[in-house]
Amino acid sequence: MKQSTKAIHTPFQRRDAWDALQIPVYNSLAYEFEDAAYMSDVFCGKVIVPDYSRVLNPTVMHLEERVIHLTGAKEVSAFTSGMAAISAMLISVASAGKNIVSSRHMFGNTYLLVTRTLARFGVEARLVDLCNLNEVKQAVDENTCCIFLETVTNPQTEVADTRALGKIAKEWQIPLIADTTIIPFTEFDGKTNGIDFQVVSSTKYISGGATSLGGLIIDYGYFPEISERIKKEMVFNLGGYMTPQAAYMQVLGLETLEARYRKQAASAKKIAEFLESLPEVKAVGYPGLKSHPNYELFKELYGDTAGAMITFDLKDKEACYDFINALKLIHRATNLFDNRSLAIHPSSTIFGPLSDEEKKDMDVKDTTIRLSIGLEDPDDLMEDLKQAIRR
Numbered sequence: 001m002k003q004s005t006k007a008i009h010t011p012f013q014r015r016d017a018w019d020a021l022q023i024p025v026y027n028s029l030a031y032e033f034e035d036a037a038y039m040s041d042v043f044c045g046k047v048i049v050p051d052y053s054r055v056l057n058p059t060v061m062h063l064e065e066r067v068i069h070l071t072g073a074k075e076v077s078a079f080t081s082g083m084a085a086i087s088a089m090l091i092s093v094a095s096a097g098k099n100i101v102s103s104r105h106m107f108g109n110t111y112l113l114v115t116r117t118l119a120r121f122g123v124e125a126r127l128v129d130l131c132n133l134n135e136v137k138q139a140v141d142e143n144t145c146c147i148f149l150e151t152v153t154n155p156q157t158e159v160a161d162t163r164a165l166g167k168i169a170k171e172w173q174i175p176l177i178a179d180t181t182i183i184p185f186t187e188f189d190g191k192t193n194g195i196d197f198q199v200v201s202s203t204k205y206i207s208g209g210a211t212s213l214g215g216l217i218i219d220y221g222y223f224p225e226i227s228e229r230i231k232k233e234m235v236f237n238l239g240g241y242m243t244p245q246a247a248y249m250q251v252l253g254l255e256t257l258e259a260r261y262r263k264q265a266a267s268a269k270k271i272a273e274f275l276e277s278l279p280e281v282k283a284v285g286y287p288g289l290k291s292h293p294n295y296e297l298f299k300e301l302y303g304d305t306a307g308a309m310i311t312f313d314l315k316d317k318e319a320c321y322d323f324i325n326a327l328k329l330i331h332r333a334t335n336l337f338d339n340r341s342l343a344i345h346p347s348s349t350i351f352g353p354l355s356d357e358e359k360k361d362m363d364v365k366d367t368t369i370r371l372s373i374g375l376e377d378p379d380d381l382m383e384d385l386k387q388a389i390r391r
């Protein structure tokens with residue numbers, strides 16, 4: 001089966017009492033058992049069926065099964081948000097005295113998670129240039145617990161070679177963990193790209209138009225001890241398991257993912273090329289553009305579509321504010337991959353709480369605008385962009 005078929009045709013584990021075509025939302029918190037011995041088997045993990053919805057729920061399980069079907073993963077775990085999935089992932093590999101090798105080009109809250117929160121528990125963040133393999137090799141040592149990266153960094157749109165990084169990780173028998181939020185997991189093969197675990201903010205593409213928060217850990221099963229920790233310790237003890245309401249919406253989102261993604265990516269490419277042609281635009285960041293420094297590598301790893309996030313630079317911060325204020329159709333809002341298009345000035349918002357020095361280290365510039373392209377007609381979007389830039 002091809003991806004778009006799998007996204008819709010993943011059988012339910014059990015037949016629904018009414019033969020409902022869509023997975024029901026199982027709002028029940030607890031589940032009853034026939035007898036004491038079976039109940040004990042379930043609680044001791046000998047049989048995997050729902051007992052309590054903080055740790056297992058039939059609707060959430062079905063979302064996890066669809067993602068397994070789509071990715072060929074061994075296990076998938078669904079969480080309440082992207083950050084819940086990322087924190088559970090990193091907590092399951094890190095411990096005091098260990099270090100995480102990663103980059104300064106990271107989503108704001110992930111950066112704060114590793115540099116502030118995990119630092120308080122004695123975990124060191126070794127932030128290097130992941131596009132420079134020698135730097136990576138020098139940073140990794142016997143106390144490194146993982147290499148972590150984002151497949152397309154936000155807002156720098158940098159693309160590192162996961163296959164080469166995966167080889168370094170393999171030499172040290174540590175996992176390569178990738179936040180793959182920006183390009184959906186249906187579009188590439190994480191395994192052949194050298195990735196051991198994907199973490200995804202399913203709030204973005206998967207939710208189907210900003211319907212719900214969610215996060216996923218996609219686990220290819222190369223590190224059984226870590227898999228066990230995610231399913232048991234992280235889900236049970238941290239309590240960030242996805243809600244059945246969110247899972248229901250994300251199952252629906254998966255069914256339309258390919259159609260939405262392909263259209264959004266095609267519009268984004270057209271718009272990125274258009275922005276590049278405007279004299280007021282100093283630079284455009286989009287890995288599907290030939291002018292992008294990682295264009296060839298991106299194509300090799302992720303194929304012909306390059307997502308729906310574009311960044312571009314104007315003269316200065318004031319020009320960025322004027323542009324944002326002049327938009328008529330595109331919304332002034334954060335989030336990515338909503339059905340509607342969004343614009344934000346990352347430096348003063350998402351990265352606003354960081355110091356100027358930190359922003360400089362992270363290459364977050366106050367001349368940069370980030371766009372998320374929605375499902376509108378690209379001609380209407382270009383018209384709005386043009387009038388706002390001309391202002």
Ligand SMILES: *Cc1c(COP(=O)(O)O)cnc(C)c1O
Pocket residue numbers: 081082083084107110150154179181182201202203204213214215336
């Ligand atoms: C949005 C986002 C996150 C955080 O996801 P939430 O669902 O908002 O917690 C993490 N990584 C990337 C790349 C994101 O875009």
